[in-house]
Amino acid sequence: MSSPHILIVDDEPDICSLLKEILEDEGFEISIAENAGHAREARRHRRPDLILLDIWMPDTDGITLLKEWSEGGQVDVPVIMMSGHGTVETAVEATRLGAYDFIEKPLSIAKLLVTVQRALETADLQRENIGLRKGITPLDDPIGNSAAMVKMRTDAGRIAQHKTVVFITGDSGTGKEVIARYVHKQSPRAEGPFITVGVAGLARENPDAELFGTEHDGRVTFGSLEQANGGSLFLKDIADMDLNTQARLLSALENEALLRVGGLEPVQIDVRIIAATRRDLAEAVAAGAFRDDLFYHLNVVPLHVPLLRDRAEDVELLTGYYLDYFEVNEGLPQREFSTGAKNRLRAYEWPGNVRELKNLVQRLMILGGPEQISAQEINSALGIRPQTEGAAPVPGFDLPLREAREKFEKTYLEYQLHALHGSVSKVAERIGIERTHLYRKLRSLGIDPKQIKESSNV
DSSP states (O other): OOOOEEEEEOSOHHHHHHHHHHHHHTTOEEEEESSHHHHHHHHHHSOOSEEEEESOOSSSOHHHHHHHHTTTSSOSSOEEEEESSOOHHHHHHHHHTTOSEEEESSOOHHHHHHHHHHHHHHHHHHHHHHHHHTTOOSOSSOOOOSHHHHHHHHHHHHHHTSOSOEEEEOOTTSOHHHHHHHHHHHSTTTTSOEEEEEGGGSOTTOHHHHHHOEEETTEEEOOHHHHTTTSEEEEETGGGOOHHHHHHHHHHHHHTEEOOBTOSSOEEOOOEEEEEESSOHHHHHHTTSSOHHHHHHHTTEEEEOOOGGGGGGGHHHHHHHHHHHHHHHHOOOOOOBOHHHHHHHHHSOOTTHHHHHHHHHHHHHHHOOSSOBOHHHHHHHTTOOOOOTTSOSSTTTTSOHHHHHHHHHHHHHHHHHHHTTTOHHHHHHHHTOOHHHHHHHHHHHTOOHHHHHHHHTO
C-alpha cells in the first residue's frame, strides 16, 4: 500500500525543503508546488491525501486557490493553511471554505505533525460516516463457526495478502460486503481507504464520472478509483455495469491508470478491486450483457458466500450479535430469545439470508415488549401462522401468484419505509434496488412515502 501523499504549496524553497525532509522521515510521500499554477497541475496529476497550502504567494494567493478547489461544496481532501501574516478574518475565511486548520509561521514542527495526523484521521472518519449514512453493514468480520464460514475466513485471509482482484458471489443478503471489508482489513492495505460504489446506483446519464472523475477547464473532480488510491474499491452489483463503463474499467485495471472524463492524460492509480454480484456473470457474458475479457480479469480468485440456511448453526451467533448491536447503537430495549424461539430461528429457511435476520431482530426489538421473544412472536413477525388442516400455511397462499406477490411486496416495503422513517433512498440502499425503480414500485403499489414519513415524525 502506498503511504499518504501530501502536496506542499509554498513559494519559499527553504520551507518546502524542510517540510519535505521532515514529512518523508515520518513515512509520507511528498510533492512540492511553488505556486498556484504548479499546484493545480500537481493535483490534476495525482490526488493528494492532504494539502499544506501557503496563503501568500506571488501569482494566486492560497485563499483564492482554496476557493477554486472548494467550488460547489467542501474541498475533497483536508487542507491545512500556513501563513506568517495571517489575520483572524483570513483564518475564518479559510475555515468557511473548508480548510481543516490554520497554522502560523514560523512553523512549530511538533504542532504541524500532530495537525497532519489528526487531519488524515478525520478524513478517514468522514469516509466511514458517509458509508454508515448509506446503510453500510456494521459488521467488520464475518460471523460464524460453521465449517463454511471458517473456510470462508481462511480463504479470504489468504487472498487478502495478494494484490489480485477479488470476485465475491452469493445471493442477496448473504453478506458479500462484510467479506469485502474483511479482505481489506486483513490485507497490507488495511490502513488505506475502503470505498464502496453501488454500481446499480450510478447516474445513468454519466456513469463514468463517479468512478473515473472529471476534468474540465483545469478543474478536477476525483472519482471513486482515485479516492480509493492506496486502498480498496468495492464494486457492488458489478453485473449492472454499463458495457462502455466495463471497457473503461478493464483498461484502468490492465494499465493501472485511468483517464478522467474530459481528461487528456492518464493518471496512475494503485487500487485493489473487490467486485461482487448476486447474478451469474457467466450467463451475462453468454447473453452479451457483460464483457468476457472483464469477466476473466475479475474471476481470478472467486469467493462464494454461502446461504444462511446452509449454515444454520451460525444463526444463534448472528442473532446475539444484532441484539447487542441495536441495543448499543440505536438504544433499543434489551431482549433475549427463548429456547423455542432459538429453535424456530434455526428451522427457518431465511430466503433473505443475513439481511432478513438483521431486519427481523430490529423489528422484534422495536415492536416487542420486555418479555422474552417467543416462537409465536417470531412467527407473527415473519407473517407465518400455525397450519391447520385445509388452510393455507401462510397468509396469501390462497391467492393467485401475482396478487400474493403484490401483497407481500406492499407489506415488505411499508415495513422498510416505517423502519427508516420514510426515507426512500435509505430503503433502496438497504434492499438493494435502484432508487428510480423503487419509486415506480411504490407508485404501482399505492404506497405514499411522504405519508409514512409524516407519521414517523409524529
